[in-house]
Amino acid sequence: MFKGIVCAKSFQLAVALFILLLLLPPFVPRFYVYILALIYVTSLLAMSLNLLVGHGGMFQFHHAVFYGVGAYTVALMLTKTRMPVWVGFLAGPIAAMFAGLVIGWFCVRLTRLYFGMLQISLGSLVWAIVFRWYRFTGGDDGIHGVPMPPLLSSLNRSYYFILIILALSLMLLYLILKSPFGSTLQAIRDNPDRCAAVGINVRRHQLLAIVVATFFAGIAGVLFVVLERSVFPDLLFWVLSLEIFIMCLLGGWFTFAGPVLGAAITVALRTFVGIYTEYWTLILGVILILLIFFLPEGVMGYLLEILKPRAKEAAGRRE
Amino acid sequence: MLHVEGVVKSFDDFKAVNGANLVVGRGEIVAVIGPNGAGKTTLFNLITGQLQRDQGKILFKGEDISALPPYEICHRGIARSFQIVNIFPRLTVFENVQVAVLSQQKRSHDLFSPAQSIAVEKTQSILESIGLAGKGKNIAGSLSHGDQKILEIAIALGNEPELLILDEPTAGMSPEETAATMELIQCLARTRGLTILFCEHDMEIVFSISQSIMVMHQGRTLIQEKPEAVRQNKEVQEAYLGGE
Amino acid sequence: MGVSYGAADLISQFLVGISRSMILFIVCAGLSFVLGVLRVPNIAHGSLYMIGAFATFSLSKVFAGSYGFWFALILAPLLVVLISLVAERALFCHLYQREHLMLLLFTFALSLIFGDLVKLVWGAEYRSVAAPDLLKGSVSMLGSSFPRYNLFLIFIGLGVATALWVFVNKTKIGKISRAAAVDREMVGMLGINVSWVFAAAFVIGCYLAGLGGALVAPTVSITLGMDHTLIIEAFLIVTIGGLGNMWGALVGSLIFGVTHSLGVLILPQFAIIFPYAAVVIVLLLRPKGLLKSVW
Numbered sequence: 001m002f003k004g005i006v007c008a009k010s011f012q013l014a015v016a017l018f019i020l021l022l023l024l025p026p027f028v029p030r031f032y033v034y035i036l037a038l039i040y041v042t043s044l045l046a047m048s049l050n051l052l053v054g055h056g057g058m059f060q061f062h063h064a065v066f067y068g069v070g071a072y073t074v075a076l077m078l079t080k081t082r083m084p085v086w087v088g089f090l091a092g093p094i095a096a097m098f099a100g101l102v103i104g105w106f107c108v109r110l111t112r113l114y115f116g117m118l119q120i121s122l123g124s125l126v127w128a129i130v131f132r133w134y135r136f137t138g139g140d141d142g143i144h145g146v147p148m149p150p151l152l153s154s155l156n157r158s159y160y161f162i163l164i165i166l167a168l169s170l171m172l173l174y175l176i177l178k179s180p181f182g183s184t185l186q187a188i189r190d191n192p193d194r195c196a197a198v199g200i201n202v203r204r205h206q207l208l209a210i211v212v213a214t215f216f217a218g219i220a221g222v223l224f225v226v227l228e229r230s231v232f233p234d235l236l237f238w239v240l241s242l243e244i245f246i247m248c249l250l251g252g253w254f255t256f257a258g259p260v261l262g263a264a265i266t267v268a269l270r271t272f273v274g275i276y277t278e279y280w281t282l283i284l285g286v287i288l289i290l291l292i293f294f295l296p297e298g299v300m301g302y303l304l305e306i307l308k309p310r311a312k313e314a315a316g317r318r319e
Numbered sequence: 320m321l322h323v324e325g326v327v328k329s330f331d332d333f334k335a336v337n338g339a340n341l342v343v344g345r346g347e348i349v350a351v352i353g354p355n356g357a358g359k360t361t362l363f364n365l366i367t368g369q370l371q372r373d374q375g376k377i378l379f380k381g382e383d384i385s386a387l388p389p390y391e392i393c394h395r396g397i398a399r400s401f402q403i404v405n406i407f408p409r410l411t412v413f414e415n416v417q418v419a420v421l422s423q424q425k426r427s428h429d430l431f432s433p434a435q436s437i438a439v440e441k442t443q444s445i446l447e448s449i450g451l452a453g454k455g456k457n458i459a460g461s462l463s464h465g466d467q468k469i470l471e472i473a474i475a476l477g478n479e480p481e482l483l484i485l486d487e488p489t490a491g492m493s494p495e496e497t498a499a500t501m502e503l504i505q506c507l508a509r510t511r512g513l514t515i516l517f518c519e520h521d522m523e524i525v526f527s528i529s530q531s532i533m534v535m536h537q538g539r540t541l542i543q544e545k546p547e548a549v550r551q552n553k554e555v556q557e558a559y560l561g562g563e
Numbered sequence: 564m565g566v567s568y569g570a571a572d573l574i575s576q577f578l579v580g581i582s583r584s585m586i587l588f589i590v591c592a593g594l595s596f597v598l599g600v601l602r603v604p605n606i607a608h609g610s611l612y613m614i615g616a617f618a619t620f621s622l623s624k625v626f627a628g629s630y631g632f633w634f635a636l637i638l639a640p641l642l643v644v645l646i647s648l649v650a651e652r653a654l655f656c657h658l659y660q661r662e663h664l665m666l667l668l669f670t671f672a673l674s675l676i677f678g679d680l681v682k683l684v685w686g687a688e689y690r691s692v693a694a695p696d697l698l699k700g701s702v703s704m705l706g707s708s709f710p711r712y713n714l715f716l717i718f719i720g721l722g723v724a725t726a727l728w729v730f731v732n733k734t735k736i737g738k739i740s741r742a743a744a745v746d747r748e749m750v751g752m753l754g755i756n757v758s759w760v761f762a763a764a765f766v767i768g769c770y771l772a773g774l775g776g777a778l779v780a781p782t783v784s785i786t787l788g789m790d791h792t793l794i795i796e797a798f799l800i801v802t803i804g805g806l807g808n809m810w811g812a813l814v815g816s817l818i819f820g821v822t823h824s825l826g827v828l829i830l831p832q833f834a835i836i837f838p839y840a841a842v843v844i845v846l847l848l849r850p851k852g853l854l855k856s857v858w
Contacts, residue, residue, distance in 0.1 A: 118846050
């Protein structure tokens with residue numbers, strides 16, 4: 001399936017990186033294993049958002065809601081019911097996908113800013129309910145001590161699980177982007193009116209994209225619970241939604257793996273800056289401003305720009 | 320094949336189209352002409368569903384398409400190119416046309432098959448027939464204006480239309496490009512059995528290749544006739560030349 | 564829920580809702596105005612509101628005594644104006660040519676920075692401001708007692724609404740702003756410096772945010788996080804009112820404030836759900852807002 005659509009070099013690089021990361025835990029301090037796992041979870045969330053923002057051109061302003069729904073669903077299922085763990089794990093993305101379907105159905109009837117504003121309002125309603133419903137969702141406190149199966153009992157084991165799921169998800173997302181669905185989605189981003197004139201039901205396609213993206217956001221939510229064993233309302237808060245947006249921008253939203261890079265940089269910075277100062281938010285704001293003024297294509301976009309002419313030169317010399 | 324009867328469209332108080340009539344027969348090449356602001360593009364937008372008419376009927380192959388959304392109209396067999404270049408700038412030339420072909424083959428929703436191996440021949444043949452085969456991997460946004468206009472038409476061809484509507488296909492082109500494009504259009508009409516409806520400002524072209532010309536003025540249809548009859552019509556001369 | 568409420572309670576709560584709406588209206592009118600002219604929802608609007616509240620706290624301490632609050636009420640919004648003017652002239656104005664998404668992200672960056680600046684300057688404690696002596700206590704109206712301050716808010720709200728109406732319809736700058744909202748290219752072609760129009764609109768919007776913050780200061784505990792809560796509410800109000808429509812902001816604020824107050828009466832724990840649900844209902848029925856948007 002992959003043959004021919006990934007250039008051999010990139011694929012080999014990715015596999016090598018994957019193996020390296022897989023072998024890492026015994027050799028590095030626990031803290032770094034935790035940070036890496038957190039980066040993986042956040043990367044998946046950012047990648048799922050970028051399907052809609054970078055590749056679909058949609059104003060998905062409250063994506064965190066679906067992440068939170070996925071996380072809360074698995075947390076609730078594992079703490080309040082006696083269902084087997086894998087049912088809980090499956091229920092997370094499915095619930096997120098369902099929320100995406102419902103909210104998305106209302107949002108795709110509108111365009112651009114209205115789409116975003118309606119999503120913020122519907123998403124905030126969900127947040128408000130989760131925030132206030134103390135009896136069911138733990139309200140402000142959230143839910144803690146979510147039990148995990150013995151297979152995932154230690155941090156290292158959780159790390160492996162998260163990394164493997166991330167790799168699988170990334171492969172799936174890559175296939176999806178390279179499929180007819182993906183091409184059409186990008187065409188809709190470039191020119192929705194033209195797509196309509198070419199016979200594409202734009203609304204339906206966007207809704208399908210939302211369903212796919214929120215499914216992966218739900219997976220990210222489940223992975224979060226695997227790592228942290230708890231959930232809280234901040235997972236559904238609009239500030240997180242905009243932070244993931246920034247990660248996509250930082251990494252480069254027109255590239256495939258840009259969001260991963262954005263997530264990695266953001267989480268790493270937040271952790272290490274946080275050691276020295278409590279004003280991480282201020283620094284994030286300054287970074288964002290620098291990005292807007294100097295690197296609108298993101299870090300990866302910028303790197304690709306630099307590398308492209310060199311590749312062309314090399315090719316020219318070979319001829 | 321296409322019947323437009325008494326169509327009216329206003330924007331607030333301004334009547335952009337005020338009684339337009341048009342008949343396009345299968346296999347014909349029909350032109351719509353008229354001074355700027357006559358309502359030609361609005362009429363095209365009404366036919367292809369970008370706008371909804373206030374009054375009147377639009378029939379295609381006997382079916383009333385007046386209330387259908389653009390993507391449905393496309394599936395009925397009408398494709399169109401736009402006056403201002405309306406392509407997918409971030410996709411490659413190949414992908415631009417392929418999107419239309421995929422839509423035609425109803426494969427736009429395929430999630431897990433690689434796009435680069437679907438509908439390749441079809442897309443390539445369209446690119447070859449319009450002369451862009453060598454530029455397949457170029458990013459569409461980087462093409463010259465003339466090439467982008469041709470890509471416009473190629474995308475429309477991807478839908479295998481029966482009726483191809485071209486809104487000022489040679490606008491902004493040099494004389495050589497214009498001649499080449501018009502020859503291309505005629506050739507396509509012949510080889511693919513297309514019916515063509517277009518509008519243009521270049522009268523030489525219009526009179527040389529159309530079998531029927533509809534003249535619009537201030538939103539109204541003045542006449543629709545064979546080229547010779549139109550050339551000699553008094554009302555047309557007044558509208559264009561201010562009555563000499 | 565077996566408590567029964569008399570008509571007096573209902574009316575009094577209704578009026579409380581209206582007075583809360585007035586603050587929301589003042590803030591949202593500013594947001595809507597900027598949205599209409601610059602076509603960008605200013606996410607930093609909430610932070611400026613918060614700065615207005617904290618500044619009122621500090622200023623009313625500086626000018627101790629019963630006139631402290633009045634001084635603060637005048638100066639705090641001006642401080643906010645100064646801050647926003649600096650941000651606008653130094654950075655924001657260079658982005659006017661870029662896509663709207665970039666402008667929106669810039670305002671988000673500002674909100675992050677301002678939020679932390681407030682933490683830096685004022686710390687994380689709760690602050691409070693006392694109402695001025697003139698406005699302390701209640702008035703008995705329609706069978707129950709009604710806080711004087713709330714009455715004051717209603718009058719101020721009406722005053723601001725009138726002032727805005729006069730500004731937009733009768734003054735030159737107001738009319739130009741309205742025109743720029745509809746067609747900025749045209750305004751540019753008339754020889755008017757569009758950048759200055761944007762700056763003026765931005766500053767006016769920010770003034771209203773600061774004023775709202777100053778007015779709310781005696782009625783709530785001033786905390787970090789006020790900006791986040793407010794900006795969501797303001798966004799929702801502006802959306803249901805109609806983007807860029809200041810009367811829409813009034814309608815939206817009234818809906819929001821009144822449903823919240825009634826929610827407090829009916830289901831105190833879930834009071835905040837009522838306005839959110841009202842917003843959702845409005846948007847499902849009229850996705851583009853209740854009144855015509857400027858776009």
